[in-house]
Amino acid sequence: MPYIQTADRTGLFYTAVGDGPPVLLVHAWSLSSAMWEYQVRALVEAGFRCVAMDRRGHGRSDVPGSGYDLDTLADDLARLIELLDLRDVTVVAHSMGTCETTRYLTRHGTDRVRRVALLGAMTPHLAGAVGSAFVEAMVDALVADRPRWFQESAPAYFATGGTGSWVSPALVDDGIRQILATPLEVQIACLRAFTGTDLTADLQAMDIPALVLHGDADASAPIDLTGRPTAKLLPRARFRMLDGAPHGLYVTARREVNDQLVALARGEVDT
Secondary structure, X not given: OOEEEOOOOOEEEEEEEOOOOEEEXXXXXXXOHHHHXXXXXXHHHOOOEEEEEOOOOOOOOOOXXXXXXXXXXXXXXXXXXXXXXXXXXXXXXXXXXXXHHHHHHHHOOOOOEEEXXXXXXXXXXXXXXXXXXXXXXXXXXXXXXXXXXXXXXXXXXXXXXXXXXXXOHHHHHHHHHHHHOOOHHHHHHHHHHHXXXXXXXXXXXXXXOEEEEEEOOOOOOOOOOOHHHHHHHOOOEEEXXXXXXXXXXXXXXXXXXXXXXXXXXXXXXXX
């Protein structure tokens, strides 16, 4: 299985599938690169090479005791991009992944990245919008009964109660299994990092085409606190709202999401 090693000797698992221009997929909080199954298939069929890495502490990557701040996570992305010599990359990020991607682009520059898609963005500063007390209450709930918290959050994440929802109980269970495989302390460290970092200046400095895809039923990252202000801050953004889509839009709205990502990777929606 392919791994890279970071500067602090952390082993990071990654997959690379397909041939063609590279697309780098950056996964959500507590999940892993496995969340991108539907997107990888669509992008590879469209002629792209898909690279996806498990963030440190997640999936099949090592679980170090530190390094969950956005600067270190951005450096991990840079290490992958440089070691695989990826160029003219389209980066696709979801949820927490939008935060480390944003920090990567301002910390390491855009020489190797052609364009970016931010799905269910957690930028620019979630704790600043909802308050740090809300985040710490979430931490307390995770410590008290982590399986229950994620199980109770799943219906809103996947919009399983919505009219015409197709998400199966088995698919929801699979997502929860991925999440619970991530250690609690890693989840807490990452949660505090991505919610507590103000990325306003980072977004304003991003000088590449950006597609912001966000559902108007996103309970995890309410669109008026995240997606809309993110698009307004980006110099070259194209904002696309998906009606009725929740935070898990990469599953529930996968056809529309995939169509948008293929068009972006082809350069058809550059701004």
